[in-house]
Amino acid sequence: MGVPAFFRWLSKKFxxxxxxxxxxxxxDYTFDNLYLDMNxxxxxxxxxxxxxxxxxxEEMFEAIFEYIDKLMKILKPQKLLYMAVDGVAPRAKMNQQRSRRFRAAKESIMKKSEVTRIREELKEKGVVFDEDETKKSHFDSNVITPGTEFMINLSHALQAWINKKLDHAENDEExxxxxxxxxLIILSDASAPGEGEHKIMEYIRRQRSKENYDANLSHCLCGADADLIMLGLATHELNFTIIREEFIPNQPRPCDICGQYGHEMKECEGKPNDPTEEAIVVSEPGFIFIRLNVLREYLEQESGKLDLERFIDDFVFLCFFVGNDFLPHLPSLEIREGAIDRLIKIYKDINEKFPAKDIYLTKDGIVNLKxxxxxxxELGRVEDEIFIRRANNDARFRARNKEKNKELNRAKEMEKMRQEATSGSPWLTPQAIVGTSKVDSMSNLKAFRSMLKQENEESKQESAKETGPSPRKRKYDETDEESDDEPDDDIMLGMEGWKDRYYFHKFDAPKPDGISRIISREYVIGLCWVLLYYYQGCPDWQWFYPFHYAPFASDFVGIDKIEVKFNRKSKPFKPLEQLMSVFPAASSSNLPDSWKILMTDPKSDIIDFYPENFRIDLNGKMQEWQGVALLPFIDESRLHSALENVYPNLSDSEKERNSLGPHLFFVSRHKEDAFKYLDELFSKKVDHLEISPTLFNGMFGELRLSAKYSHLHKSARCVEFYDPIYPEDHIFPAVRLVSAKAPPKVLKPEGADHKFRPMIGMSHLPQRASLGQSGHRFIQHHAQPRAGFQGVYSRGNHNNRGQGGGYNRDNRGGYNHNEYTRGGYNPNEYSRGGYNHNEYSRGGYNQGEYNRGGYNRGGYNRGGYNHGEYNRGGYNHGEYNRGGHNRGGYNRGGY
Structure with missing residues (x-):
């Protein structure tokens, strides 16, 4: 679920x-089950x-194998490794996939054109390029879609690699x-229908509904999408952890012309690498855990007297309103404007004002529409207020931005004058020409640009699994600083008549009355579809939201009267059909010859599905990638009608690419009892076997033999795996299982005394680290103010007075109801860096063992969250003081 800023909001609030x-x-981290969202x-x-x-x-596949190995070394799964590749998606997701792939193709064409132009200019200047290097074909990332030869090859490579890994004779001891x-290993490749993360959830959901399921399994899911957090909560498993790559802002990128670092493509001079220059180091990103058991603790505090499990489900549902992969978010809800906090407050207020027998919004994936x-x-009642405040904030931002651009231009002019003046005058210094203040000004403006770029990159990282690396856009300093142009705003939300203008410009409707009812009805059905998808599996493979934009909250009237029905017997598209639905003509080479003509022939009956040019509506945003791609929706009946004429032309290999497949199940020959259990299948005495939980690590399901997928390798056996089957009307209960034991508490419970010791980090070890006298002397010495700054534990960096502990003035970390706390959630109005009125935590420094935080490493201050009498820190695996160690501005302490 690509929800820009969601993870940032979540990690700051909790x-x-x-x-x-x-x-x-x-x-030594260990988990029972490790799940990989492979895309x-x-x-x-x-x-x-x-x-x-x-x-x-070959090199691509090796890189994938190395990445999985790296995760295995960290997480050491004990029972199951589940690798899930995205298969054919529900129609509701295809609209987003279509938008992303059309954009990717458009950006690729523009980039190729720019690279060619710059190369030709450099050739005219005498630069010689390696022609073999120049002729190398560009990798079309759109091939990472079910039905392509690339995905078939990847599946075969993964199967061979798994067999190799299970053959202990060929590998080292580690x-x-x-x-x-x-x-045990399950590989759900691109032939198995469903999004990767939802195939994983389907597995967990069906396993935990079995009577003898182990409710205390520990699960770890790898992936960067924001929806993984929501999906993990929706399982109601108590030991669920997400692992994802840590975001590193402002990473250098190689030039697309010469492959060197240190300059942009437009600045390339085509020079060979200078061995005397210091090499630019690209940091290898580390990993972070997102502990859903701790998130449950936070939500328990938020829930008050409400049932925790029901409140969690309602929280997940409320988050859908700010963004998901299937519906556009409501215009009045922006995470950066506190949308989720607003929704939670409204939710609590409604429960107080309107008590009922069942006050919850959801139950087992069913929405309580009343x-x-x-x-x-209630949200509709305050919509005007939200839009007016947004308009005022935007106006202030534009004014500040305009002033910063003017200052940037002045600084650039002065820098240009300095360079002209110093040419031939080596004794003149920059300070002698422009003055120190201008140099500092330039530095501050670079920091400002860096901050904007970082914010954009981090937002896009949350939806990176569909497209991979973020699209290359113009940097902040590549824009026309002297231009006062702003994105066209025809709607002017907050000004009288905004609703009429919205429906006129977005839906071509002269009056909103009729169209708003239709749109709001479809949106409500969409909300019901999404919640069912998260809690019960795909309710309808063919349903989709048929508009590019959402209605207003004030347009939802009488929604409890809406009849919500889905076709539970619907079937997914076949892989090649999905390619025809989501691919632009630029990627048609990945389709069979007779099929791709339908994308390019002007006489094709469906040529209108594949526009070469399409408009992107910025819709109030600043960046093109944030806008709405106005592509025509695929008409399923027209598509299938056109494909009827070309289906007979498929070759045998193309028919294989177009077929749906099962999950694959691997058992090592060294797991002797389970290995022998499969003999009945391979001897063809039976065509399927119920899994014996005692032999297969407590797993349930069915195994089958097939000529296409099953094989007997010297190191392992591979068979088809099928999830446990339940009656068609079965409802998977969204509850905490009775036998589940909660992990040790991390947050301080209300009423706990000072002796309470939380579990820190991922460690369950009982020992606690503490500082001796020499350690205290060391910290006190280095905490003393030094010339030019306030010491390790100072309030902030004097070069950036707007930051309190790493965040800017408007955002000082943690969950805070006032503007003065710097360093997190603290009832003290003027606390900075976690200062607390008691003796346990002042500014991140602690004489005892309770301070775990306060070190700085790259631009975000996440520190200072103080839930009570001491600073808990959080990212400490052994309870010792890591505060005060500065690695460059990124504070990882204080959680």
């Missing part, structure tokens, strides 16, 4: 959920953003420990 995976701390691995490994791309498929004999109507009515 900071202790995040824990750094620190390779320098000897903690989040495939994209960055095949077309990385910050390093040289692999040259061929590998054999990780890929041990008891580890309660939902109350929420939307």
């Amino acid at each position: 900071p202790s959920i995040v824990v750094e995976v620190d390779p320098n701390v000897p903690v 989040g691995i495939i994209h960055p490994c095949t077309h990385p953003e910050y390093k040289k791309a692999p040259e061929n498929e 590998s054999n420990k990780l890929w041990h004999k008891d580890l 309660r939902c109507q109350l929420i939307l009515k």
Whole structure:
């Protein structure tokens, strides 16, 4: 679920959920089950953003294998490794996939054209290029879609690699420990329908509904999408953790012309690499854990007297309103404007004002539309106020931005004058010409640009699994600073008549009355579809929201009267049909010859599905990638009618690409009892077997043999795996299982005394680290103010007075109801850096063992969250004081 800024909001409001995976701390992480959302691995490994791309498929696959190995070394799964590649998606998701792939193709064409132009200019200046290097074909990332030859090859490569890993004779001792004999492996490749993360959720949902399911399994899911957090909460499993790459802002990118670092493509001079210059180092991103058990603790505090499990489900549902992959978000809801906090407040107020027998919004994935109507009515009541405030804030931002641009231009002019004046005058210094203040001004403006770029990159990272690296856009300093042009705003939300203008410009409707009812009805059905998808599985493979824009909250009237029905017997598209639905003509080479003609022939009956040019509506945003791609929706009946004429032309291999497949199940020959259990299948005595939980690590399901997928490798056996089957009307209960034991508390419970000791980080070890006298002397010495700054524990960096502990003035970390706290959630109005009125925590420094935070490493202050008498920190794997160690501005402490 690509929800820009969601993870940023979540980690600031609930900071202790995040824990750094620190390779320098000897903690032995182990999980029972490890799930890999594979598309989040495939994209960055095949077309990385910050390093040289692999040259061929073999190198791409090797990069994928290395990445999985790296995760295995960190997480050491004990029972199951589940690798889920995106298969054919529900129609509701295809609209977003279509938009992303059309954009990717458009950006690729523009980039190729720009690269060619710059190369030709450099050739005219005498630069010689390696023609073999120049002729190398560009990797089309759109091939990472079910039905392409690339995905078939990847599946075969993964199967061979798994067999190799399970063959202990071919691997070293460390590998054999990780890929041990008891580890079961499921590979759900692109032929198995469903999005990767939802195939994983379907597996967990169906396993935990079995009577003898182990409710205390520990789960770890790898992926960067924001929806993984929501999906993890929706399982109601108590031991669920997300692992994702840590975001590193402002990473250098290689030039697309010469492959070197240190300059943009437009600045390239085609010079060979200078061995005397210091090499630019690209940081290898580490990993962070998102502890959903801690998020549950936070939500328990938020829920008050409400039932925690029901409140969690309602929280997940409320988050859908600010963005998901299937519906556009409501115009009045922006995360950066506190939309989720607003919704939670409305939710609590409604529960107080309108008590009922069932006050919850959802149950087991079913929406209570009467309660939902109350929420939307209250939100609609304040819509005018929201739009007016937004317009005022935007006006102030534009004014500040305009002034910064003017200052930037002045600084650039002065820099230009300095360069002209110093040419031939080496004794003149920059300060002698422009003055120190101008140099500082230039530095501050670079920091400002860096901040904007960082914000954009981090937002886009949350939806990176579909497209991989973020699209290359013009940098902030590549815009026309002297231009006062702003994105056209025909709607002018907040000004009289905004609703009429919205429906006229967005829906071509002269009056909103009739169209708004239709749109709001479809949106409500969409909300019901999304919630069912999260809690019960796909309710309808064919349903989709048929508009590019959402209605207003004030348009939802009488929604409890809406009849919501889905076709539960619907079937997914076949892989090649999905390619025809989401691919632009620029990617048609990945389709069979007779099929791709339908995309390019002007006489094709469906040529209108594949426009070469399409408009992107910025819709009030500043960046094109944030806008709405106005593409025509696929008419399913017209598509299938056109394909009837070309289906007979498919070759046998193309028919294989177009077929849906099962999950694949691997058992090592060293797991002898389970290995022998499969003999009945391979001897063809039976065509299927119920899994024996005692032999297969407590797993349930069915195994089958097939000529296409099953094989007997010397190291392992591979068969088809099918999830447990339930009656068609079965409802998977969204509850905490009775036998589930909650992990140790991390947050301080209300009423706990000072002796309470939380579990820090991911460690369950009982020992606590503490500082001796020499340690205290060391910290006190280094905490003393030094010339030019206030010491390690100072309020902030004097070069950026707007920041309190790493965040800017408007955003000082943590969950805070006032503007003066710097360093997190603290009832003290003027606290900075976690200062608390008691003796346990002042500014991140602590004489005892309770301070775990306060070190700075790259631009975000996440520190200072203080829930009570001491600073809990959070990302500490051994309870010792890591405060005060500065690695460059990124504070990882204080969670």
